[in-house]
Amino acid sequence: xxxxxxxxxxxxxxxxxxxxxxxxxxNEAKLDSTATTPGDVSATTPATGTASTVSxxxxxxxxEAASGGLMEVQAGExxxxxxxxxxxxxxxAMLVKDHSKTNDELKALATSKNITLPSAPGEEHQKNIDxxxxxxxxxxxxxxxxxxxxxxxxxxxxxxxASANCKDPDLKAFATKTLPTLKSHLAxxxxxxxxxx
Numbered sequence: 294x295x296x297x298x299x300x301x302x303x304x305x306x307x308x309x310x311x312x313x314x315x316x317x318x319x320n321e322a323k324l325d326s327t328a329t330t331p332g333d334v335s336a337t338t339p340a341t342g343t344a345s346t347v348s349x350x351x352x353x354x355x356x357e358a359a360s361g362g363l364m365e366v367q368a369g370e371x372x373x374x375x376x377x378x379x380x381x382x383x384x385x386a387m388l389v390k391d392h393s394k395t396n397d398e399l400k401a402l403a404t405s406k407n408i409t410l411p412s413a414p415g416e417e418h419q420k421n422i423d424x425x426x427x428x429x430x431x432x433x434x435x436x437x438x439x440x441x442x443x444x445x446x447x448x449x450x451x452x453x454x455a456s457a458n459c460k461d462p463d464l465k466a467f468a469t470k471t472l473p474t475l476k477s478h479l480a481x482x483x484x485x486x487x488x489x490x
Contacts, residue, residue, distance in 0.1 A: 312412050312414075316359075316409045321349070323407060323409075347464070348460045350459075350460070351408075351455075351460055351464050352408050355399065355403055355406075355410060356410060356411060358399060358448075358451070358468075359396065359399055359400070359411055360411050361418065361447075361448055362399065363414045364414040364419070364444070368421070368422050368425060369392065370385075371422065372384075372388075372425075372433075372437045373389065375425075376433060376437065377433070377434055378485075378489065381434045381485060381489075384438070387478075391474055402463055402464065402467055406463070406464070424436075425437055425440065435486075438485050438489060439486065442479065442482045442486060445475055445478050446479065448475050449472065449476060452472050452475060453472065455468035456469040
């Protein structure tokens, strides 16, 4: 029984890593087909009939943002169930709502740009969710909020870079538009964290 549980966890982790790798490989193939055979009909992709014209950096930002967004929703759903502190529960519900909306926006944008996004959080994001799932009570509340602070700082850095450097104007606008929400999430998490001490 223990072996089966370990295999299941390993299998899920492998699948999550494969989702990121698969998305990046798919996007690289689209970029390669565009770069190696410009104007060639075979450079188009069967799903949309158009080749990806988005840069590799822009597609990688999209893939990472999608993975992070999926993690925020899953961790938030976990916190809605497990958190003891009412403020932590409210915060988690806000993240689920806000990040679900942002994920949908990114998904629609990626579809229009022929960017493949992961269907699950990446390996590191999944590890964080799994670690949180093992906690309970005040320890869960504290670890969840601390993780949200750390994660939102990382997200803000990535979105600020994308806002400044994305070559695709729509992805650049998406990053710019999302930044205030991420900053608000960080400020709220920091405030809650002080009250948990």
